[in-house]
Amino acid sequence: MTDKQSQAALSRFKSLTPARVAVGRSGSRPTTKALLSFLGDHAEARDAVKSNLSNTYVEQFCRSYGAITTQSKAENRDDFILFPPRGKRLNDESLAALSSALQKFHSTSIDVCIVISDGLSALAVEENVSDLYPMLIDGFDSLNLRTGPPVIVRFGRVAVADQIGQLFRAKVVINLIGERPGLSCARGLSAYITYNPHIEKTISSDRTVVSNIHTGGTPPVEAGAFIVKIVERILEKGVSGVRLQALG
Amino acid sequence: MQTENCLLSVGIDIGTTTTHLVVTSLKFGNLARPTQINEIGLTDKKVLFQSPIYQTPLNEDGSIDAGAVAALISQAYTQAAREANLDMQSVQTGAVIITGESARARNAQALLKEIADLAGEFVVESAGPGLESILCARGSGAQALSKEQGLTVLNVDIGGGTSNFALVQNGLVTETAAMAIGGKAIKFAHGKLSHLSSTASYFCHLLELDLRPGLTLSESDQKLKTLARKMANEIAHLCSAGQKTSDRKREQAIDPDRSIWLTDPLKLKTSPDMLLFSGGVAQLMQDLPQSADRYQDFGVYLASALIEILQDKNIDFSLAPDAIRATVLGAGMHTLQLSGSTVGLQGENLPLRNAPIIKIDISATKDLFIDIQKALVQKDLDWSATAVVLALSGLHSRQLQYGRIKALAGDLAAAHEQSNACEPLIVVIDQDIAMALGLLLKRLMPDKRIISVDGIAVRDGDYLDIGKPLHSNTFSDNCTQTLPVVVKTLIFYKN
Numbered sequence: 001m002t003d004k005q006s007q008a009a010l011s012r013f014k015s016l017t018p019a020r021v022a023v024g025r026s027g028s029r030p031t032t033k034a035l036l037s038f039l040g041d042h043a044e045a046r047d048a049v050k051s052n053l054s055n056t057y058v059e060q061f062c063r064s065y066g067a068i069t070t071q072s073k074a075e076n077r078d079d080f081i082l083f084p085p086r087g088k089r090l091n092d093e094s095l096a097a098l099s100s101a102l103q104k105f106h107s108t109s110i111d112v113c114i115v116i117s118d119g120l121s122a123l124a125v126e127e128n129v130s131d132l133y134p135m136l137i138d139g140f141d142s143l144n145l146r147t148g149p150p151v152i153v154r155f156g157r158v159a160v161a162d163q164i165g166q167l168f169r170a171k172v173v174i175n176l177i178g179e180r181p182g183l184s185c186a187r188g189l190s191a192y193i194t195y196n197p198h199i200e201k202t203i204s205s206d207r208t209v210v211s212n213i214h215t216g217g218t219p220p221v222e223a224g225a226f227i228v229k230i231v232e233r234i235l236e237k238g239v240s241g242v243r244l245q246a247l248g
Numbered sequence: 249m250q251t252e253n254c255l256l257s258v259g260i261d262i263g264t265t266t267t268h269l270v271v272t273s274l275k276f277g278n279l280a281r282p283t284q285i286n287e288i289g290l291t292d293k294k295v296l297f298q299s300p301i302y303q304t305p306l307n308e309d310g311s312i313d314a315g316a317v318a319a320l321i322s323q324a325y326t327q328a329a330r331e332a333n334l335d336m337q338s339v340q341t342g343a344v345i346i347t348g349e350s351a352r353a354r355n356a357q358a359l360l361k362e363i364a365d366l367a368g369e370f371v372v373e374s375a376g377p378g379l380e381s382i383l384c385a386r387g388s389g390a391q392a393l394s395k396e397q398g399l400t401v402l403n404v405d406i407g408g409g410t411s412n413f414a415l416v417q418n419g420l421v422t423e424t425a426a427m428a429i430g431g432k433a434i435k436f437a438h439g440k441l442s443h444l445s446s447t448a449s450y451f452c453h454l455l456e457l458d459l460r461p462g463l464t465l466s467e468s469d470q471k472l473k474t475l476a477r478k479m480a481n482e483i484a485h486l487c488s489a490g491q492k493t494s495d496r497k498r499e500q501a502i503d504p505d506r507s508i509w510l511t512d513p514l515k516l517k518t519s520p521d522m523l524l525f526s527g528g529v530a531q532l533m534q535d536l537p538q539s540a541d542r543y544q545d546f547g548v549y550l551a552s553a554l555i556e557i558l559q560d561k562n563i564d565f566s567l568a569p570d571a572i573r574a575t576v577l578g579a580g581m582h583t584l585q586l587s588g589s590t591v592g593l594q595g596e597n598l599p600l601r602n603a604p605i606i607k608i609d610i611s612a613t614k615d616l617f618i619d620i621q622k623a624l625v626q627k628d629l630d631w632s633a634t635a636v637v638l639a640l641s642g643l644h645s646r647q648l649q650y651g652r653i654k655a656l657a658g659d660l661a662a663a664h665e666q667s668n669a670c671e672p673l674i675v676v677i678d679q680d681i682a683m684a685l686g687l688l689l690k691r692l693m694p695d696k697r698i699i700s701v702d703g704i705a706v707r708d709g710d711y712l713d714i715g716k717p718l719h720s721n722t723f724s725d726n727c728t729q730t731l732p733v734v735v736k737t738l739i740f741y742k743n
Contacts, residue, residue: 010398013398130649131648134650134654138688141691142687219648221653221681222648222680222682222684224650228687
């Protein structure tokens with residue numbers, strides 16, 4: 001192989017991954033270009049973690065889909081990051097508001113409850129949920145599954161959906177949550193899907209996950225259609241998470 | 249679990265010279281990481297049975313004896329069942345590939361009729377030179393090698409009647425071509441020359457060699473060697489085109505001789521890193537027989553001339569393992585090369601064969617219905633009678649908003665309705681949104697059958713075969729259904 005050919009092969013292999021491979025070096029240090037891109041991506045990740053759902057976004061989403069806005073026990077972004085367990089439960093005020101809003105639903109059963117949490121990247125929610133959510137609604141409507149109003153949680157973690165799902169008495173709860181940003185993507189969304197959610201009994205392995213939802217990964221619309229199929233199967237089998245996987 | 253993820257596949261190659269069959273076990277798995285949408289792909293293949301290499305039976309007039317071929321295949325089936333202890337009833341997929349000279353129209357028609365029963369569920373194709381070149385590159389291992397090592401590989405498959413070239417870059421076949429040079433250029437019988445192909449006659453004329461049926465091998469030996477060197481030179485010249493050889497002048501002097509090409513001559517825009525030979529003649533190059541007339545043809549002459557010339561020119565080359573079976577191995581894998589996710593589909597109307605593909609650029613379209621109608625008229629297709637594949641392209645990955653996809657689904661459903669088109673509605677899209685598009689379409693046309701596929705590359709004018717869905721219990725997760733899909737590029741021989 002000539003050097004030119006090795007270069008061509010190398011750049012192809014590099015193109016297969018967004019990871020920082022074969023970036024070169026200058027002596028024992030990274031090249032300026034590699035260093036700058038690292039610092040840039042790191043800053044973007046930090047911004048994502050510190051980002052909050054904008055009021056405009058939340059208001060617009062509520063207007064379009066009749067969402068209920070809530071907050072976890074964390075008081076603000078710093079509190080949420082410093083004391084992670086607080087993100088797992090709703091604060092009392094939200095709990096009360098949610099309970100009263102749910103009064104009218106309890107006469108009929110809800111199949112799927114959809115929770116939207118900022119998690120560690122509110123940017124991910126703002127960027128992806130607008131395309132993903134309507135796909136879910138269309139898909140569940142096609143399957144004649146009943147969904148409740150979507151619940152937005154500020155400073156929410158994955159497990160907060162157990163509490164909300166249980167409150168709804170939903171068969172399945174979906175938590176659309178901003179992923180912990182990496183150095184190659186700060187706007188990735190995940191969907192955690194749990195059958196029969198319960199505040200105490202549900203554990204991590206009960207959840208089925210669809211991750212890496214963003215423009216450069218699984219497009220949000222396609223992820224929506226995929227989640228619908230997963231929920232259909234979860235309802236058919238009556239399990240989620242590793243037990244669903246074990247069914248083959 | 250192991251066996252559940254395997255499919256039994258049969259590949260049958262009916263070529264100019266030889267006919268043979270392989271039974272392969274294809275293993276599938278999910279290539280995607282956990283928590284990602286499934287991506288079912290071939291993870292492993294194991295050859296379970298190889299038939300002997302039969303001479304393709306011919307009629308008096310040189311056409312293929314289709315009845316005898318069918319008999320050979322059923323004989324091979326019996327043998328496979330007995331020797332490899334296989335239940336041939338459980339063969340789920342496969343391909344019959346009619347290659348080289350056999351692919352000429354009259355032969356192909358007759359063959360298709362005879363083997364239809366045997367291979368009812370199979371994809372049956374008469375491979376044009378383009379497809380055959382691709383299959384060879386797949387079966388010889390050139391494609392895998394190129395993909396894994398980032399190499400540009402030129403695969404040269406020299407069979408009985410044709411030589412097929414395929415340039416593979418990063419696992420993708422970027423150029424194909426075929427020329428009418430092969431081991432059966434001259435046939436021998438009882439120590440004498442018995443038949444010269446038109447290419448052989450052409451070269452004899454060019455070189456002023458007196459070779460004709462009836463001459464003995466011993467008196468023609470030198471002339472045969474000269475002819476073989478000329479032919480080998482034609483091939484070696486191509487292989488060296490990209491490499492830095494010392495005598496540039498000489499190369500420029502050799503203009504591609506169009507009359508021996510079955511396709512447009514091969515043009516190498518990129519120089520290959522590696523040269524790989526497959527096919528019957530490559531098999532001979534590997535293990536050169538002592539006697540020149542071992543196979544009653546010119547193959548041994550051609551093989552030894554090739555080795556000599558490549559060595560003279562200092563051109564490195566490799567020989568494919570199992571060279572002669574490259575096409576048939578490629579064919580067995582071929583059917584399941586591609587798969588996509590689908591929605592709203594019932595298996596009973598599959599397989600679907602030869603659905604013509606029309607390509608539509610949706611970034612440029614103002615009225616999808618009109619654009620589709622234009623394309624249909626241009627290709628003289630009647631959508632109400634023929635299921636047409638709409639291959640949509642032009643959406644950027646930043647344009648996959650819900651609203652846009654929903655509008656697209658609306659336009660598609662309206663166009664299907666207005667065209668009074670037949671079922672199923674088949675859509676292939678070049679972005680990863682087939683499931684979403686299928687779901688939205690299904691909502692708009694709940695009574696219609698819809699096949700929505702992504703992850704495959706098609707070209708305008710290609711044809712699509714869609715097989716029955718693979719058994720849902722075959723895979724660990726049946727959230728996405730996988731269909732065997734074959735894209736056929738039908739480029740027929742010039743005559």
